Amino acid sequence: MSTAEPTLLIRHARAIATFDDDRREWRDASILIRGSLIEAVGPAADLPATADTVIDARGHLVVPGLVNTHHHMYQSLTRALPGVQDAELFGWLRGLYPVWAGLTPEMVHVSTQVAMAELLLSGCTTSSDHLYIYPSGPQGRVTLDDSIRAAQAIGMRFVATRGSMSVGASAGGLPPDSVVEREDAILADSQRLIETWHDPSHGAMVRIALAPCSPFSVSQDLMRETAALARSYGARFGAHGVRLHTHLAENDHDIAYSRERFGCTPAQYAQGLGWLGDDVWHAHCVKLDDEGLSLFAASRTGVAHCPCSNMRLASGIAPVRRMMDAGVPVGLGVDGSASNDAAHMVHEARQAMLLARVGRALQPPQVHEGRRFFGCDLGPAEMTARDALALATRGGAQVLGRDDDIGRIAPGWCADLALFRLDTLAMAGGAVHDPVAALLLCASPQADHVFVHGRQVVQDGQLTTVDLGPLVERHNRLALALAADCRAS
Template sequence: MQTVIEGAHVLTVAGDEYPDGHVVVVGNRIAAVGAGPAPEWARTGRVVDGRGCLLTPGLVNCHHHLYQWVTRGLAVDHTLFEWLTTLYPVWAGIDEDAVRTGASGALATLALSGCTTSTDHHYVFPREGGDVLGAEIRAAAEVGLRFHPTRGSMDLGRSAGGLPPDHVVEDRDTILAACADAVARWHDPSFDSMLRIALAPCSPFSVTGELMRESAQLARELGVRLHTHLAETDDEEEFCAERFGCTPTQYVADLGWTGDDVWFAHTVHLDDAAVKTIGATGTGVSHCPTSNGRLGAGIARVRDLVDAGARVGLGVDGAASNEGTSLLEDVKLATLFARARGGPRAMSVRQAVELGTLGGARVLGREDEIGTIETGKLADLALWRLDDLGHAGIADPVAALVLGAAPPLELLLVNGRPVVEHDRVVTVDTEAVAARCASVQRDLVAKAG
């Protein structure tokens, strides 16, 4: 396959910007990028007229719970802990079909928001649910996104002082064996991998310290990354103070959970010492502004984390705490939230796009492969149409993308292959997926009683 995009405003996120530029894709790699028309040698394949459009790297989603797509719109005015205790009984009923359906809906929606790479933090494994991790992996392959699912876990049930009910947790030996099996079955460390696995105990209030420590040891033995929720709400801060006598960041750091192979979701409630620890160790952070706002969790100190040296990307979080699941919306809200904390120069529109692209690639350890438009990198690209009524006349196309309404997505390439064309997903039947999602939600809610 060979694709040429020319006439677009090209934002490389690598330092160069071409108001009338071109990109040449050969196979799954970027073969050329620069100003003006594409070279003649490239005109042997598909030529896309990019006039009136902005071309960016594909967005990278660093935190999600895909199965929650089929439990959206529930507990909409709850705190995090209230929301979790309301939804745990519903999630206990998920199975392979529900997870594959939810993942298909969420991933297709992410694609329409310019996302080319997504993680997933799946930590609910009902005993009769079947191969739910495999189900979402199959969904990602069908939709066509680059996928970084994590084998999540919970072993601290309510009877032992945790938040989740006992019937949705697993024992530690089962978890560690399943984690090792997931890596053996699916993890692909190659340069152009479409599938990589990480290990992801859920949170300090749903996982024992022993599981956190042993998961870190196992992940490092297997050469995979580590992920968990951290410092999302005041409730979690109080839980760690009462149970462990320290902050969430101190707690996980003592268990070996810092470093460039670790990334945390949220990190809303950090003191100066926590910001310094995360930054000094090069630990990654997934900022989830929409979800944090939806649950009233607060505003993360993103500017401080970036300045401290942390690797920061963006995540939409679970669809049940972000009903829209638009990664582009999180680029916008990251800009607005940073400015709400630190003034109008706390986050520029280009810095926000960098968080959503190269920042996410760094969090996942893939900055040499994706996140910028450079020769030799993988062809994960988003072409946004900005000559429509909502955007025409905005002087700066990057400001139009970030601060304006969500624009139509003219083309989304993942690994050089089209996933979205003319604002329509071309890999799956989204109408059929939508109908199936609604049916699955009705069944899950009815089953929960």
């Protein structure tokens, strides 16, 4: 019996944007995949014409699978909830904590699959998720395992972060006491999850990160002990060890809390607790000041930029171009489904591009050679379409510590790919001029085909791993039950 790995040929693509080190883009090109890895990419004439499976990619753009660096997937159950539609961060959280206190294991499993289905259909193949609330009830206690098993079933590459909250309102924190955990229990469960699920191997489908939620919901002791626990695995796992994640400098209230409670800025808070380094990434960083930006750049601390959520909650505009120019690793995150109300990675990249341009236009006038100018000529180039796609692919891979196996199309890298049709109404005109830029400059499309680790999980715009109809019906039933339970309590 032959033990040779199956081959897959994506043939005659209209365009391939590799996002490799040379940023090569090919026309009329093919990709040969053997098993779960890319074996070759280049002009179709230079690659084989046959394989075990052949995908006719004429009329398609192929990009690396997109990478989502920050999410709260359970929040898909509370999208567009009326009471918090127009709230800023702290008010939004206070309104939703009591609802999320009713989460069950089934709700977490189903909402994770709904969020992942939406991501996969947008061309996203790898996602992190930040689950930081673990209620207990008649159906049992919520665990991160519920999310991991959901990811395994739907076929998404997953960085599951063990979130936590330990400081309730009675101790000066933001969340109600009913949703916080004991710190010894948090650390014990964190260790259990690492030992059970963390895979340091090349192409791993599941890795664990540790993620105390925010400065206003955990103690400084928990931050220090969590970092020590994660880094204690360094000798065992090496470069693919357990990473650290949290929220930081999200809005003005967040800054004020850190100054009042700790007497420092959020970046100084992170530095004092050992939460800077190339094994750490922080979500948002909208209000990162000059000193903080320098600290992040010097330590290679990553940032998950969440443009839609930042706009939805009116948190502000993160200085993404300044971060990039300084050498801060930056990836994109859709953030929670209840603060974005969508999980479409192409749309998120488009919004990152547009918001950076608006942010430049809002800057004060500058002086150049004695003449004042407002930067309008520079604003549109603040973030190009290719810049934003780089954030959504190799930028996200770097932030998640995966820049040696995902985020680009190159031999030896994982076969995580998204194919988009270029012959649609939305792409008419744009694709004939620049098929790569058209992906973001034209209306945000759904993916036509998606491959994760060489496995096709989206075919002709349809998921192949779960039946969406029953999943959405079940999800909506649970969403109504969750809201009803909160009103009744």
